[in-house]
Amino acid sequence: xxxxxxxxxxxxxxxxxxLLATAAPAVAGDGPADPxxxxxxxxxxxxxxxxAPVVFDGRVKVMAPTSAEDTRAVPLSVDATAxxxxxxxxxxxxxxxxxxxxxxxxxxxxxxxxxxxxIQQATAVRGAARTADGVWHVSGVxxxxxxxxxxxxxxxxxxxxWADHVGEVQxxxxxxxxEGTARLRLRIRHPNDTGLVDGIPxxxxxxxxxxxxxxxxxxxxxxxxxxxxVSENPVFSLDVRPPPDATALILRGRDNQxxxxxxxxxxxxxxxxxxxxxxxxxxxxxxxx
Amino acid sequence: MRASLLRRLALGTALTVGLLSGAALAAGPLTYGLKPTRxxxxxxxxxxxxxxxxxxxxxNILNAGFIVTTDGVIVIQTGPSRRYGEExxxxxxxxxxxxxxxxFISNLHPDYWLGSQAFTDVAIAALPGTIAGIEEExxxxxxxxxxxxxDWMRGTEVVVPTEPVLGSTVxxxxxxxxxxxxxGHTAADLMLLDETTGVLFTGGVVFCDRTPTTPHATVADWLxxxxxxEALDIRLLVPNxxxxxxxxxxxxQTRDWLTWLDGTLRRAVExxxxxxxxxxxxxxxxxxxxxxxxxxxRRSVAHLWPKIEQDSLPRVN
Numbered sequence: 206x207x208x209x210x211x212x213x214x215x216x217x218x219x220x221x222x223x224l225l226a227t228a229a230p231a232v233a234g235d236g237p238a239d240p241x242x243x244x245x246x247x248x249x250x251x252x253x254x255x256x257a258p259v260v261f262d263g264r265v266k267v268m269a270p271t272s273a274e275d276t277r278a279v280p281l282s283v284d285a286t287a288x289x290x291x292x293x294x295x296x297x298x299x300x301x302x303x304x305x306x307x308x309x310x311x312x313x314x315x316x317x318x319x320x321x322x323x324i325q326q327a328t329a330v331r332g333a334a335r336t337a338d339g340v341w342h343v344s345g346v347x348x349x350x351x352x353x354x355x356x357x358x359x360x361x362x363x364x365x366x367w368a369d370h371v372g373e374v375q376x377x378x379x380x381x382x383x384e385g386t387a388r389l390r391l392r393i394r395h396p397n398d399t400g401l402v403d404g405i406p407x408x409x410x411x412x413x414x415x416x417x418x419x420x421x422x423x424x425x426x427x428x429x430x431x432x433x434x435v436s437e438n439p440v441f442s443l444d445v446r447p448p449p450d451a452t453a454l455i456l457r458g459r460d461n462q463x464x465x466x467x468x469x470x471x472x473x474x475x476x477x478x479x480x481x482x483x484x485x486x487x488x489x490x491x492x493x494x
Numbered sequence: 495m496r497a498s499l500l501r502r503l504a505l506g507t508a509l510t511v512g513l514l515s516g517a518a519l520a521a522g523p524l525t526y527g528l529k530p531t532r533x534x535x536x537x538x539x540x541x542x543x544x545x546x547x548x549x550x551x552x553x554n555i556l557n558a559g560f561i562v563t564t565d566g567v568i569v570i571q572t573g574p575s576r577r578y579g580e581e582x583x584x585x586x587x588x589x590x591x592x593x594x595x596x597x598f599i600s601n602l603h604p605d606y607w608l609g610s611q612a613f614t615d616v617a618i619a620a621l622p623g624t625i626a627g628i629e630e631e632x633x634x635x636x637x638x639x640x641x642x643x644x645d646w647m648r649g650t651e652v653v654v655p656t657e658p659v660l661g662s663t664v665x666x667x668x669x670x671x672x673x674x675x676x677x678g679h680t681a682a683d684l685m686l687l688d689e690t691t692g693v694l695f696t697g698g699v700v701f702c703d704r705t706p707t708t709p710h711a712t713v714a715d716w717l718x719x720x721x722x723x724e725a726l727d728i729r730l731l732v733p734n735x736x737x738x739x740x741x742x743x744x745x746x747q748t749r750d751w752l753t754w755l756d757g758t759l760r761r762a763v764e765x766x767x768x769x770x771x772x773x774x775x776x777x778x779x780x781x782x783x784x785x786x787x788x789x790x791x792r793r794s795v796a797h798l799w800p801k802i803e804q805d806s807l808p809r810v811n
Contacts, residue, residue, distance in 0.1 A: 268770040272789075274709075274796035282770035319768040321800075351641055375807035379766040388766040392807050440803065442768040456810075468811035480766025483774055 237261055241345055243329040245299040253295065253305060254333070254341045262342035264288055267332040269348050273324050276354030278436040281306070282319035283332030290337040291316035298348075300328035302355055302401065303433040314415075314427035315386045315444035321436040323354035323399070358405070359396035359437045370394045374468035378447075378454060382479030386444035389415065391456065393466060399433040409433055410466065413458040415443065417451040418469070424448065447472070524646055526554050526578055528585045533738060534691040534730055536562045536669065538589060540573075540582060544704040544736055544785040547574065547605075552646035553639060554578065556605040556734050559695060560586055561688060565667030566595025570686060570695050571734065572609030572618075574639060576650040579609025595666055598673075599655050600697025600734065601680040602627035602710070604639045610653035620655035621675050623682025627710075628654050659684070674726075678716030679706075685723070692729030699723060702736030702744035703783050705790035706751055708797045713756040720749045736785075751781060755791070759798055763806050769799045 236259050239246035250259055264287035273279045285291045294316055296306035302325055309318045316334055324330075331345035361367040373394040381387040393410065400407025413429040426445045447454060451472065458466035530538035539559040547553045553574030561568040567586055572579045586594070599607045599620040607628060610618055620628075628635075632652040640647045661675045674685040679698040686695040698707070699719045723731075723745050731745070732738050762772050773792050781787060 268773065270773055270792050270796070272792075274793045278796075278800065280768070280770040280773065280796075280799075282768055319770050321769065351638055372811075373809065374811045375804070376810045377766075377807055390766065390768075390803075390807065392804065438804075440769075440800075442766075470810050478765070481762065483767065483771045 241329040265344035273350035278321040285316040285334035293335040297331045306434045308430040310428040319442040325355040356401040376470045379480040388480035418453040547642040563667035563669040569597040574605040576611045579612030617657045618655040619657040621682040622658045676719045678719040680710040694728040700733040702733040704736035705784040708794045
């Protein structure tokens with residue numbers, strides 16, 4: 206898509222907002238109007254960012270497809286690395302029965318998280334980053350979708366032995382690259398059931414913490430508060446900063462029924478290369494944008 | 495600056511008005527305007543768009559066909575909706591008054607069989623895997639088409655093919671058809687080679703100047719299907735999506751795309767890229783000839799990435 210089309214669209218958005226503001230000034234809430242025009246914005250803002258200053262900020266990059274091919278696992282990444290001193294990231298899908306997807310406490314890690322989420326219908330999907338001064342920086346995209354991602358039963362239940370595999374962890378750590386962060390990918394076997402299917406209780410991972418194993422202790426590197434909309438068998442990509450003397454990473458987690466998750470992730474082999482980055486690629490070589 | 499914004503707003507209004515009058519036009523009776531093209535002796539194709547399903551094309555993105563034999567008409571695919579099937583049958587009637595002898599459905603994707611209501615008085619043949627796929631997923635596939643193309647689907651219901659077929663060579667009057675069962679594009683792909691004319695209906699196995707779709711694909715098996723096409727002696731290749739050609743150039747094109755797609759996603763997984771980033775990976779210049787390129791590429795990331803990733807990550811507990 207050309208830049209002029211993007212500019213044109215953004216002018217249309219602004220135009221739409223102007224018209225709305227003129228027609229109904231009484232219903233406008235506090236703070237800036239939502240560039241995505243979502244009917245849920247003001248309610249969600251008050252619920253999740255209560256009282257805190259909120260700005261729409263394009264430096265928070267949210268990536269998700271414009272159309273969801275599989276509403277049970279829509280890829281989503283929130284990247285706030287362009288901001289300084291980010292202490293928390295949240296992801297929100299406005300029109301989900303559970304809008305809050307996750308809260309990420311990056312600690313010493315980079316303010317970047319990617320996962321896959323369930324989407325119940327076409328919706329605004331947002332990433333928000335709280336900086337140390339207490340301001341929430343919000344950005345997002347619209348994702349079109351057929352219905353039902355949150356209320357579909359997990360595919361795991363079709364396998365007789367699914368319960369034997371809950372909590373199995375697959376993981377890989379890549380060495381730190383130029384930016385000093387090491388890509389960590391986690392995949393955890395879990396139904397991550399929303400509880401919306403009649404008679405089946407909610408069953409999902411609630412917390413995941415990554416720490417470093419060192420001779421002097423095990424400092425926490427990052428923590429995820431994960432919620433219902435995260436996909437079945439969740440996958441997370443994080444960019445962590447293991448201390449130089451780390452001998453492994455430790456993953457500890459718990460689901461809402463008290464099930465524990467624990468795994469030891471080995472350091473990358475000496476000949477491994479850092480993870481690739483889309484930023485390093487030349488978009489001019491591409492067609493079909 | 496302000497003048498420029500006003501101009502853009504004015505343009506926006508003009509566009510909106512344009513869209514509204516377009517919608518008003520579309521509110522008239524919907525019609526696909528199907529016109530058969532004669533591509534070989536006794537052989538006709540209804541050439542569809544190379545786009546994705548939209549509310550303006552009503553799902554007409556396929557090359558349905560028919561062969562007029564001395565033993566009746568052989569129909570190949572019935573289109574995306576009841577309306578398409580009915581229009582197709584009426585258009586066939588304008589070419590010949592011979593009865594419909596048999597319908598063949600190449601796979602379970604929506605545009606191949608949702609027009610079958612217009613042919614329930616004859617045998618509708620498909621591979622057993624296609625019949626099972628339509629029994630299992632047909633309802634969901636139909637629902638999704640209602641969402642994608644809307645009113646064009648009115649009255650369309652699932653019709654499960656009635657006659658399971660296997661690999662065989664069958665004579666219909668003066669034409670000899672070879673039924674070629676394969677798997678890869680979907681779990682059951684039926685190609686039809688008319689040995690009398692040398693016309694090959696590839697179904698979804700070959701795409702031509704249109705990005706291949708992968709919702710039920712196993713790439714390695716699909717590449718083996720392309721080998722099978724290469725081995726055939728043909729005079730004309732009719733892909734279900736894209737251009738009809740007298741050569742096998744699009745077999746190579748389909749192979750090139752699938753090989754690039756699979757290799758690129760595997761390398762990206764192996765090198766730690768995330769799936770959301772993979773949606774934006776650069777696509778080489780040579781694929782610019784494929785229609786709906788970025789859109790289908792992104793759909794393919796959704797279809798293929800999770801399995802590649804699951805297979806590549808080591809267990810750690």
